[in-house]
Amino acid sequence: MEDILDLYAEPYQPAFPVICFDEVPYQMVSEIRLPLPVRNGIPGRYDFEYRREGTCNLFMFLQPLAGWRHVKVTDQRTKQDFAWCMKDLVEIHFPEAEKIRVVLDNLNTHSPAAFYEAFSPQQARY
Numbered sequence: 829m830e831d832i833l834d835l836y837a838e839p840y841q842p843a844f845p846v847i848c849f850d851e852v853p854y855q856m857v858s859e860i861r862l863p864l865p866v867r868n869g870i871p872g873r874y875d876f877e878y879r880r881e882g883t884c885n886l887f888m889f890l891q892p893l894a895g896w897r898h899v900k901v902t903d904q905r906t907k908q909d910f911a912w913c914m915k916d917l918v919e920i921h922f923p924e925a926e927k928i929r930v931v932l933d934n935l936n937t938h939s940p941a942a943f944y945e946a947f948s949p950q951q952a953r954y
Contacts, residue, residue, distance in 0.1 A: 832931060840893040845925055847917065848890040849932040851905055856881040887913045889921070907937045911946035 835846055857878040864873040885905040889898040898921065902909045914930070922928050932938050943952035 835929060835931070836892075842894075843924075843926045844929060845891055845922055846893065846929045846931065847922075848892065849888070849913070849917075849930055851885055851887045851910075851935075853905065854884050854886050856884065885909070889913075889917060905937060907939070907942035908946040910937045911942045911952075914943070915947075 838846070858881050859875070860877045860879055861875045863875070866872040885902045887900040887902065887905075887909070889896075889900075891897070900913055900916070917928060917930070918925075940952075946952070
């Protein structure tokens with residue numbers, strides 16, 4: 829834990845960005861009944877019933893010291909989706925960085941094997 833706290837305490841270095849990465853499943857819903865509008869002295873009201881419209885996954889990147897954030901929406905959360913997010917981070921968002929320091933949890937999809945499942949061995953090792 830101290831290593832992570834030390835990393836967060838470092839000054840901003842554009843060549844060595846610190847990126848926080850996480851994902852969250854998201855349920856898309858729509859209203860079954862129209863909400864009642866706000867009226868003078870009465871707040872708007874929403875019914876608790878909803879229609880489920882499917883799910884998606886939100887991959888979130890955050891660089892706190894630079895105030896940068898990015899969200900990528902996918903249909904699911906797989907090892908290949910994780911690998912493609914990391915590829916985007918390196919090639920699209922931080923191509924000039926010397927080293928990108930990524931802080932992430934230990935979810936089963938966050939493994940070196942994910943890169944070998946998604947890319948050729950030469951690309952995966954890169």
